Each structure stands twice: as structure tokens, then as C-alpha cells.
Amino acid sequence: MGAYEVAKSVYVDAPPAQVRAHLVDFRQWRDWSPWEDLDPDLKRDYSGPTSGVGASYAWSGNKKAGVGSMEITHAEDQRVDLMLHFEKPFPAENEVSFELLPVDGGTQVTWSMRGVTKGLFAVITKVVPMDKFVGKDFEKGLASLKSVAEAG
Template identity: 35%
Template sequence: MKTFFKIVLAVLAILLIAMFVIGKPYHYEKSIVINAPLEKVYAQASSMKAFNQWNPWMNLDPNLKVTYTGNSGQAGDRYCWVGNDEVGEGCHEITALVPNQKVATKMLFKKPFESDATSDLLFSTEGNATKVTWNMDCELDYPMNLMKLFMDGQMDKSYGDGLQKLKEISEK
């Protein structure tokens, strides 16, 4: 029994140390090259309704409830969602637009836990194609920051699926 408690204490100590070593900031980004003109690709991301045509999280709940507010394609363009446990609840808003270069957004998550993040879509030309880089930045409070150990894999799948769908839509 003493050995069991020593193991439990050792694991807890390692997690506690890891929590502080890992830190709170989290950054993720993924890029794709799309064989379509810059203006066409940018148009697929410069409004929340267009973004949601390839947003990978929109397909996780067939009964997802989405409401749009603000002026489409302008700062303040926003959608809020309420969904199942997989998608939770929150809002996503365009905070700034630099035509054919950048769409900056802020996400406010309400469920399954409260947090916020910023995300940018960056556009540049590569020959006759368009490079899109999608990034996200947030801070995860202790002990939630331990999730960072597993987030890259999930983010890679989600962002990869979304960017692939953006590519398919844009190359039509």
C-alpha cells in the first residue's frame, strides 16, 4: 500500500512540475497551397457565413444551432453556436480584415469550459496559387494547460480537414 501511495505522489509531482514547465500560452498553425486566385480564396473566408462552409467543427453536430449578427464581411461579423458536447457553445467574430491578406478573429467559448482565443487566416500568393495559413493563439490556465500535450494532434486533424475543404471549394 505504501508503494501505491508513493507512485501516486510521484505522478502528481510530475504533473505539477509539467504544468508549470509547459506554461499557459498555446500557438498552433497549419498551411495549405490552393490552386486558385488569391481573391477567390479570400472570399471563402472573409465572412462568417463563407467560413462556415468549410469550418471543420460545423459537421460535428447535425443539430447545431447557429445565429449570425453584424454585417457580413466586416469587422463585427459574428456567429454564435450551441451544440452537443463535442462542439459546446460560444461565439466567433471577425475583429479585423485586411483585404486579400488577413482575416483576424476572436473566439469566446462558453461550454464545455470558458476560454477565449484569437485566430488569423493569412493569405499570400505563391505563383498562380494561394497559400493560406490558419493559426490560433490562446492561454490555458493551470491545470487546463496540460491539455496542450494532446492538442496538436487534434488541431492538426481539424485544421487539416478545414483547409482541405477550403481548397476543394476554392478550386471548383
């Protein structure tokens, strides 16, 4: 088993509250998440409040999209935390956070994910770091988040 953390950042020319609005409502993730276009027939289920702590999102899709769920566990002006549960392609639980720091009239957004790899995946990640698996996805998602947040 191996603990890991992946983190990527981007500067967004919009205030933290404007960026945060795209994070605390899972329905808005369709506009920027790098995984939303992996399966055109993705099944989505939203539960709990529309946004903020307790909001939940579950999905089920093809092999690329997998099966899993997320729940917002903490939301404040400069930070949003989630628990991410994967069932497929492999079982995993990850802590995800978005840090929103006001900088020069905009926001420095840092997206991070922490977890522990298990089983065969733990062996694979000793050779290929988790950043290789999700780093580019985080960068793509942050670029899309930047675009939608700056557009208002």
C-alpha cells in the same frame, strides 16, 4: 497557464480574393469548417455585417460542438483575424488568423490560433500539446477550404 500557437498551411490553386471570400462571411464556413458537421442540430446566430470586420457568429450545440462565438476583428487582402470565444466545453479566448499569401498564381493559406490554456486544461496541454487537439481539425478544414475555393 501555458501560451500556445497552432498553425497549419495549404496551397490553394485560387487567388487570395477567392479564398478570402470564404473566410470573411461566416455563412460560408458551413461549406468548409471542420466543426460544422459535429452536431446536425447546431444552432447558429449571425449578427453584424454579412461579411468583414464586425461580422459575428455564435453557435450552441452538443458536447462535441460546444458553445461559443467568433467575430472578425481585421480583414484585408492578405489577412483575416478573428476573436474566438468558447463557453463550453471549457471557457477560452483565442486569436485566430488566416494569412493569404499570393504564390505561383495561387494562395498559400496559413491558419493559426493563439491563446493561453488555463486550469485543468493547462495541466493537460503540458503533456499533450494543443496541436494534438486541433491540428488535425485545421488540416481537415484547410483541405475543405482548398476544395471549395478551387471549385470557384
